[in-house]
Amino acid sequence: MIAEKTLNQTLHIAKSAKKDEFYTQLSDIESELKHYEKHFKNKVVFCNCDDPRNSNFFNYFAYNFEKLGLKKLITTCYINQETDLFFQEENEKAVFLEYTGDKNGNKIPDAEEIGLTPLKGDGDFRSKESIDLLKQADIVVTNPPFSLFREYVDQLVKYEKKFLIIGNINAITYKEIFKLIKENKAWLGINMGRGISGFIVPDRYELYGTETRIDDFGNRIISPNNCLWLTNLETFKRHEDIVLTKKYYGNEFEYPKFDNYEAINVNKTQDIPLDYEGVMGVPITFLHKYNPEQFELIKFRKGNDDKDLSINGKCPYFRILIKNKRIK
Numbered sequence: 001m002i003a004e005k006t007l008n009q010t011l012h013i014a015k016s017a018k019k020d021e022f023y024t025q026l027s028d029i030e031s032e033l034k035h036y037e038k039h040f041k042n043k044v045v046f047c048n049c050d051d052p053r054n055s056n057f058f059n060y061f062a063y064n065f066e067k068l069g070l071k072k073l074i075t076t077c078y079i080n081q082e083t084d085l086f087f088q089e090e091n092e093k094a095v096f097l098e099y100t101g102d103k104n105g106n107k108i109p110d111a112e113e114i115g116l117t118p119l120k121g122d123g124d125f126r127s128k129e130s131i132d133l134l135k136q137a138d139i140v141v142t143n144p145p146f147s148l149f150r151e152y153v154d155q156l157v158k159y160e161k162k163f164l165i166i167g168n169i170n171a172i173t174y175k176e177i178f179k180l181i182k183e184n185k186a187w188l189g190i191n192m193g194r195g196i197s198g199f200i201v202p203d204r205y206e207l208y209g210t211e212t213r214i215d216d217f218g219n220r221i222i223s224p225n226n227c228l229w230l231t232n233l234e235t236f237k238r239h240e241d242i243v244l245t246k247k248y249y250g251n252e253f254e255y256p257k258f259d260n261y262e263a264i265n266v267n268k269t270q271d272i273p274l275d276y277e278g279v280m281g282v283p284i285t286f287l288h289k290y291n292p293e294q295f296e297l298i299k300f301r302k303g304n305d306d307k308d309l310s311i312n313g314k315c316p317y318f319r320i321l322i323k324n325k326r327i328k
Contacts, residue, residue, distance in 0.1 A: 022199035024143045024166060025221070026056040028191070032229050033060060035190050036164060039139065039233050041069035046137035048125045049144050051077035052097040052116065057142055062109050065101045073099040074133055079122040094123030096133065125152060134159055139233070141165070143199075150174050153230070157185070164189065164231040166196070171230065172284045173301070173318055181287060182297045187238050188288045189229025198223035228288070241294050244324075248273035255280075259310045260303030263321055277327040281309055281319035296323045 045061055052058040052075040061073045079094040095116040102109055121127045125134075125144070134140070134155070143166040144152040154176065156163045169192065171177050180186040198211075198221040211223040248255055248264070255264040255273065263279035266272050269286045279298055290297075298321040301308060308315040 021202050021205070022143065022146070022222070023054075023201070024056055025197060025200060026059060028196050028198075029056055029060045031195070032164070032189055032191050033141075035235060036231075036233050037068055039162070042071050043138040044072045044074065044136055045070060046134060046140045047073070047075040047142045048130055048134065048140060049078065049142045050075045051095070052099075052114075058097070058099075061141075062099055062102070065099070070101070071138075072136075074137065075099075076119065076123050076125075076130055076133060078124055093118040094121065095119060096123070096129075125155065131155075131159075134161065138162060139164070150176050153177060153180070153186075162233055164229060164233055166227055167230050169193070169226045169228050169284070171228070172287055175300070177230070178300045178320075181290075182300075184292055186230055186232045187235070187290070189231045190235060190237055192228040192285075192288045194223075194225050196225075196227045196229075197221075237289075238291060239293065240289075241291055242269065242272065242289050244272055244274035246271050246273045248276040256311050258303060259313065260305045260307060261299075261309055261321065263309075265309075265311055265316060265319065267316075272324075274324075275327065277324065279321050279323050281316075281321050284318050284320055286320055286322070294324070294326055296325055297321075298323055 047055060047057040047061070050057045055075060055077075058073070058075045061068070061070065065073065074096065076096040077094055095118055097114060097116055099109070099114060119127075119129050121129050124130060125148075139162040140156060141164045146168050149167050149171050152165070153163075156165075157180070172181070172188075177186070181188075198213075200219045201207075201222050203220065205220065205222065207220060207222060211225065213221050213223075215221055251273075254271070255266060255276075257264055258281060261279070261281070263281050264276065266280050266282045269282060269289055272280065272282060272286075300320050301318050303309050309319050309321075310316075
């Protein structure tokens, strides 16, 4: 528990310092992307936070280009002012790469051999150059800067793009992100928490606790266990009902009511009662199992007095207010 808390603090410090160098492992990309293969046929994929010389997102899509039936793969990277994770020298130019497939069999191509095109600017996803490339894309897939997550998602929504991106679990608590989920315009992907095995970090990031390691390739891995995939690509999971086995009536003492909202508190998603037709406050991790056909999202975090939901004057960790649509 201490190790996990320290790791989460590391991510918080990195966010505050605008150090967003958490690189996604290929195994985690493969584990998630295998559930979305049908969405990519004849599509242009844009990885706009990815240096093709070392990005595992580029490696995944380049290797699986023909299998997925992609039309084009575009990657761009932000100019790096510090020593790169994989290179000793500094990158002098932000670059982009357009890839249309290897006709001699699926293999991971060498980005340098394909040809990198320097960008005029710094490659920031908010730059005109990057936005012009974004307009060409059908689907955006990447690990965006955690410190700019809200702004990043806002841009995707503005340009009406399909997306599959990694973020911190706390992104659910952002009012802009929750609004998208409530309006059924975005939802959680397949893997979350320990389902995402960890991120490669630079040498200057200190490795804390037991949830860190150095892999067979010498990569330094940190596993915060508090990240998720956010997407607007259809998945099987969000149409699966949560199996409910608990009952409210006869066990009312297990479900105290909030002081400032007419609702009961439910500490775990698995404890949602099957016979309660009123409003319930559930943990934010409920959204990983949320089926919009089974439940209605009412409100996030606040009671009728616009203060955090409380029980006997004490506030549990953030709650999402929901209602079961299928009470018999």
